[in-house]
Amino acid sequence: MKRAGQKVVAGTEAPGTSQTSKKQKTSLHGSGFGESDPCTSMDWGSLPHHVILRVFQFLTLVDRARASSVCRRWNEVFHIPDLWRRFEFELSQPATSYLKSTHPDLIQQIIKRHADHLQYVSFKVDSSTESAEAACDILSQLVNCSIKTLGLISTAKPSFMNVSKAHFASALTVVFVNSKSLSSIKIDDTPLDDPSLKVLVANNSDTLKLLKMSSCPHVSPAGILCVADQCHGLKELALNYYILSDELLLALSSEKHVDLEHLRIDVVSENPGQVQFHTIKKQSWDALVRHSPKVNIVMYFFLYEDEFDAFFREETPVTHLYFGRAVSKAMLGRIGMNCPRLIELVVCANGLQPLDDELIQIAERCKNLTAMGLGECEVTCRGFIEFVKMCGGRLTQLSIMEEVLIPDSDYSLDRLHLEVSKHLGRMWFPDMMPTW
Secondary structure (H helix, E strand, O other): OOOOOOOOOOOOOOOOOOHHHHHHHHHHHOOOOOOOOHHHHOOHHHOOHHHHHHHHOOOOHHHHHHHOOOOHHHHHHHOOHHHHOEEEEEEOOOOOOOOOOOOHHHHHHHHHHOOOOOOEEEEEEOOOHHHHHHHHHHHHOOOOOOOOEEEEEEOOOOHHHHOOHHHHHHHHHHHHHHHOOOOEEEOOOOOOEHHHHHHHHHHHOOOOOEEEOOOOOEOOHHHHHHHHHHOOOOOEEEEEHHHOOHHHHHHHOOOOOOOOOEEEEEEEOOOOOOOOOOOOOHHHHHHHHHHOOOOEEEEEEEOOHHHOOOOOOOOOOOOEEEEEEEOOHHHHHHHHHHOOOOOEEEEEEOOOOOOHHHHHHHHHHOOOOOEEEEEEOOEEHHHHHHHHHHHHHHOOEEEEEHHHEEOOOOOOHHHHHHHHHHHHOOOOOOEOOOOO
16 A cells, blocks of 8 residues: 655655765765865874874884974974984995985984984994094094994995094094993994903993904904903804904803803904914813803804814814805814704805715714705715705705705605605705806
8 A cells, every 4th residue: 555645766865864974974985075084184293292202213214304394292202312212323425335324414413412312323334434434423422322232334344444543442432431331332344452442341341241343353362351351241242263262261151251142253364374273272162161051152264275274173062154165075074073062054165076974974963953055065966865864854944056966876856855855844945046
């Protein structure tokens, strides 16, 4: 039965629809009819400081500086000390470097307004002497600082090494004397010297935990021994082999000293036959491991084949070994005999003699080995499979160039990856040399 006078027409509003509903729909889908977007009408200057601070922490320095010009409140947050605890100065010469350089005006603003806020500071410089000297000039002005970590990074040599020793030492002295709470220092490839280390120790011996100073030719064994004798909280140390001594290892093993966690040693020779490498006594290594049983001892070798005679003649507690140049079969044989704590071994080059016996000996005696890398070497497929079989699933990293593997009567390269995968418990393929 039809109701009189009532029609339903498509496209018309149902009875009871309010004008408010229309406005809500309009505001949800845009503001094309005069309705303002809530985001654009918000007073951004009224945001709480902690919210703006959180936003600024996700911005690059350049974007942060631009955002600080939005309003007075944002500019105030821009200068809050928390934003200036960590800073990296980038210094370069525009004509010769790809690096972006921190604007001089910003550097001066930091020195005047935020020097006492800086805690985690690094300098990244290009290869020019001018940039390194500029970094020293900035360090010399940080007289009110309380820096905890300091890093000097050269993107290419020589950089800091071309700065006069007096200028560099003077700049470091300012930071070492005024901070008094340095815990981490990375100053590789610099003219750091013994007197500078004595200033460091005199003012920061209670707080220093990490010191990386590889390739610092002006530091003597006595200089680094001074650090070990007085900085009993030192946990990480990186240095060149020429300043490593029995006395240093014994100092790091004293009862007053905390357990050492990481010791990196760079063994470098630029001119073959001109460097005579000394030997560290087994008793000194043993004392260090007794005192710090979990210490990682990492050695990087950049020697020529005839310069390895002083190494691994006796048991050595090294855990990570990296050979950047060719290393002889005899040397690898000594590693298998005398490095029972070995965890990782990387050999960039060896020669044309298969390393089957040496790898099998390493697998048999180095029970902690979990990572292996081979570059320009030769290993038969049969010998390589035997090595992997002995190590088993503990080999979590295995990087072998395909050119290293020599097919034999038992295994082809196609069958090799199946056998290796079976013993590792995961799919494995040799690395391929790019053909571009």
